[in-house]
Amino acid sequence: MQEQQRLISEAHAEAARILAKANERAEAAVSDQEVLKRADGRAQQVVREAEGRAERIVREAEAYALDQLKQLEAHWAGP
Numbered sequence: 001m002q003e004q005q006r007l008i009s010e011a012h013a014e015a016a017r018i019l020a021k022a023n024e025r026a027e028a029a030v031s032d033q034e035v036l037k038r039a040d041g042r043a044q045q046v047v048r049e050a051e052g053r054a055e056r057i058v059r060e061a062e063a064y065a066l067d068q069l070k071q072l073e074a075h076w077a078g079p
Helices: 002-077
Strands: none
Touching: none
8 A cells, every 4th residue: 555655656757847847848838939029020020121122222323324224315415
């Protein structure tokens, strides 16, 4: 009878250890997932900002080129 109680106690202790380890792993997975979610959000923000800057640079370059063409036309057209 004492042997059975000892085995049951050991089984309960082992179950508690397994459960604690499973909880630790679940918490780590959730934490990792949160980190990945934040990193993904930041990456999307960086991409949006880069696209916005690229569009602005293209517009400025196009405006500059158009201005240069107008100046050339004015120069060659004469007074």
